[in-house]
Amino acid sequence: MSTTTKALSLLLVLVLLLFVSLAHATTDPCPINSIYQFGDSIADTGNLIRNGPNGVNFAVAGSTALNSSFFAARNLHVPATNTPLSTQLAWFKSHLRSTCHGSSSSDCLKQSLFMVGEIGGNDYNYGFFQGKSMEEIRSYIPHVVGAIAAAARDVIRAGAVNVVIPGNFPVGCFPIYLTSFPVKDPKAYDDKGCLKHLNEFAMDHNNQLQEAIASLKKEFPDVVIVYGDYYKAFQSVLRSSKSAGFDKSVALKSCCGIGGAYNYDGKRQCGAAGVPVCQNPDKFISWDGVHLTQKAYRFMSKFLNNIILSQIKCLS
Secondary structure (H helix, E strand, C coil): CCHHHCCCCCHHHHHHHHCHHHHHCCCCCCCCCEEEEECCCCCCCCHHHHHCCCCCCCCCCCCCCHHHHHHHHHHCCCCCCCCCHHHHHHHHHHHHHHHHCCCCHHHHHHCEEEEECCCCHHHHHHHHHCCCCHHHHHCCHHHHHHHHHHHHHHHHHCCCCEEEEECCCCHHHCHHHHHHCCCCCHHHECCCCCEHHHHHHHHHHHHHHHHHHHHHHHHCCCCEEEEECHHHHHHHHHHCCCCCCCCHHHCCCECECCCCCCCCCCCCCCCCCCCCECCCHHHCCECCCCCECHHHHHHHHHHHHHHHHCCCCCCC
């Protein structure tokens, strides 16, 4: 996936939607005052558009989801920030000093949630879309997972006590991959129409990441470190697509796109002139072939609520 296909918030949208229910709960046993998101262009709020190369054309890419992320942030009284990745840690330290007021930094951090990711996706994507072999791309996994663990370690050493480290999505179910890597053999696809070998790669990454998280938990026994199982969360949406009100016939197609079996064309992406948008995004899981629709994020957040929120460490 080129950098032009990875813009706007994906994981940030998801985590903010995750906390909408918390914001409206009748009881609030564990208030979260701040959410800090560290990651690349999948996890920020559009810095690729602002700071990326000329020709980035994704001003429309998250129109069904971006507004909801700001809406969720406003409900939680959490500022939505556009901090470039290269200055995130420096910004974080400055922001912490300015927002803690009379409280200690330690107390502030205990009331904050840290999302460490998405990190490393481009390493895989560049390999896939440059035609590298699966064997070579699999060799990247330990390096990518090591970088994620190192980032989490830095955040924890800075004082974080509630950390979520997300795994990879089943990318074999995404229109961009289904379109870019078609296989003639029907056995290469699972019962939902997803490419098995790409999903197996994502699971390999996730398994190694969970092993790294287990090591981090031993290293930092007083810190809550939660694995964000976005793979299973997405699969839960796909499995329940009909009952959730999605149109099963377009479960693997883009709402905003054009051409082909999956309504996606890498040369004419969402936001380009002449590329149409579906009339009812709530019937679709995929927004633009790369990102999901707001409704899909909402259903994923329901799956993740109990897993993540039940493990958050409260300020005693």
